[in-house]
Amino acid sequence: MATHDPVGDRPEVRIDRSDVGRRVSVRRLAEFVDDRPVFRDSIGVLTSWDDHGLTIAPRTGDPVFLPEKLLVAGKTVPPFAARRVPLPVTAPVELQRIAGRGWPAVEQEPLGEWTLRAAAGFTRRANSVQALGDPGLPLPRALAAVRAWYAARGLPAYVEVISPGSPPALVAELDRLGAGYAPTLVRTAPLAGLARAGAGHDRVRLARTADDRWLSVYRRVSGDPAVEEAARRVLHGGPSVWFATVPGAPGQPPVAIGRCVIEGAWACFGAIEVQPYARRAGLATTVMAVLASRAAEEGASGGYLQVEAENAGAIALYDGLGFTTSHTYHYALLPQG
Incomplete structure (x- = not known):
């Protein structure tokens, strides 16, 4: 809560620029009708506040901008209270498609119903072929085309294989070629x-973009300019993306960060x-809770994440938060031809 009134003699304004990233309730002067003021209320994340005014991201719809001089009242409010509803029923293949849209590669190209994805080597998820459906070619030719596509970009050729979900013929062909596998668990939990x-929760700030401070804590960003640019594009891609930050001491990097992308349920x-x-x-846990509240506010009811099968520490954390395994997928590395 602000310790001073930033807009003169309006005591009902109990927020200031330090509250950017928090969920707030604001009232603004919208218009005059017959010389009487008409007010509008908005609840959402305060995403910016500068000399031009304030911007609020409501539950749905476009951001709401208001000049500071029209601000009549404002206060911080608790995170959205998510309702307890069942986990959405979604097949593994469809959940993988949703996950792909939430981590979109810089370059994507169809191969029949498959999707070739590349992002300068930034994460295997954005640099692998999502082999769902029919590639439109016999499997040996399709996998040869995959190998050639990635070789042209100086990247290893990874094939995303889902269990259950991928056809046995694809697994058999990858085995015949001597592909190596790296398993990843997809885990789901109700958001409430x-x-x-x-x-x-009031320590966490939300933003629509990842600034340099957020990126300084994100371990997957390298010093390679091409990879860093690809990382920024992938991180900001998706239907509705939010970045969480627990600020550090003045002049210090954040203490903790997180990312959430919301699509439908x-x-x-x-x-x-x-x-x-x-x-x-x-x-x-706190970072994930605040992100979950925002996702529920936008209408989501289920959460999912992807964790490498050997990451016992992370799996234990997610077990405690109610996550269970939906399915497994593997990055099958094609041998060089």
């Missing part, structure tokens, strides 16, 4: 319980990072 987890959680000195204090 997750949104109520953790404590200290589903919200994907990723990039949950906590500084080593601040681990085991529940910050990862």
Whole structure:
């Protein structure tokens, strides 16, 4: 809560620029009708406040902008109270398609019903072929085309194989070629319980973009300019993307970060990072809870995430938050031809 009134003598305005990233309720002067003022109320995330005015991201619809001089009242409000509803029923193949749209590659090209994806090598998810459906070619020719496409970009050729979901013939052909596998678990949970987890939710700030401070904590960004540019494009891609930050001390990088992308009934959680000195204090849970509340506010009811099968620490965390395994997928590395 603000400690001073930023707009003169309006005591009902109890927010200021330090509240950017929090959920707020504001009232603004909208118009005059017959010389009488008409007010409008908005609830949502305060995404910006500068000399031009304030911007609020409501539950649905376009952002709401208002000049500061029209602000009549404002206060911070608790995160959205997610309703307890069943987990959405979605087949593994469709959930993989949703996940692909939430982590869109810089370059995408169809091969029949398959999708070739590349992003300068930034993550295997954005640099693998999503082999769902019919490639329109016999499998040996399709996989040869995959290998050639990635070789032309100086990238290894990975094929995303879903279990259950991928046809046995594809797995058999990959086995025949001697492909190597790296398993990843897709885990799901209802959002309501997750949104109520953790404590200290008011420490978390939400934003539509990942700034340099957020990126400084994200471990997957390298010093390669091409990879960094690809990372920015992938991270900001998706239907409705939110970035969470727990600010550090003045002049210091964030203590914790996270990312969520929302599409329909589903919200994907990723990039949950906590500084080593601040681990085991529940910050990862708190970040995910605030993101889950925002996703529920936009209409989502289920959350999913992807975690490497050997990451026992992360799996234990997600077990405690109610996540269970929906399915497994593998990145099958094609041998060079």
